[in-house]
Amino acid sequence: MNQAYVNPFINATIKLFEEIFHTTPVFGKPYLLKANETHNWDVSAMIGLAGETQGAVILAFSEENAAKIATAMIGSPKTALDEDVTDVIGELINIVAGNAKKDLEQMRILISLPTIITGSNHRIVKTDKAAVLVGIPFTSDKGDFQLLISMQGLLTDEDNF
């Protein structure tokens, strides 16, 4: 994988959890998402990338874990996917983008406005044949989630997923 593209988002995600939740999330082995794979995501926050490369970066959560993380962020207990919870998820991707901004600017990549998608077991499908969709599972004591990166030029010749 082209680590220059991936690392800003992994580092930004770790920094987010360390600064906001005072915990360090652990990330697992990146994997390639297949077109017909089913997931267990109920809410995703997405930011488009444009410039030297194009793509999108996504944080994806189950309803349970989104509510758990929102509870940790706003202090009042949340159990379902309401507007408070989607607001928190949107804020998280905003912070990730903000944290990654300096690295992205060096690579001449601009970011779009975050968009939130909700829906039981919705799927995110790559559409450009030049791009891949890579998932990076994160574990944290505030709730688990996935970092997803869809980008042209993300894979290198050394990748054997």
Next chain:
Amino acid sequence: MNQAYVNPFINATIKLFEEIFHTTPVFGKPYLLKANETHNWDVSAMIGLAGETQGAVILAFSEENAAKIATAMIGSPKTALDEDVTDVIGELINIVAGNAKKDLEQMRILISLPTIITGSNHRIVKTDKAAVLVGIPFTSDKGDFQLLISMQGLLTDEDNF
């Protein structure tokens, strides 16, 4: 509404249908999407926008209408949301972005890679308080759909939704 932001996408959508399907789609009155509104969309194709303004442009379809449009595009009958259908929806947003590119470049707006979201009744929620999510219903004899635009600076003082 800031027509300079909206018109490139409306015109690009009309041009797509005229060139590919030899039919002129009709668009209805733009409306503001509320945060807790439920929709009837099963597949959305999204492109992020970055630069002078940030946002996203989305084409959203019910499964039935996505299958109908895919049938018209590839010639073989489609009734459900399979990989052929999501490929067609991805191709449509690619063509819309391609058609709008010249206008966008004049406004210094770059586009990200398209992303497809599938999921029964998934919802798209704006996340940035400075942005709005506007829906524009389209009717065509190849199937109905919605053009959605989420963008900073989209509304003007004259708007009274």
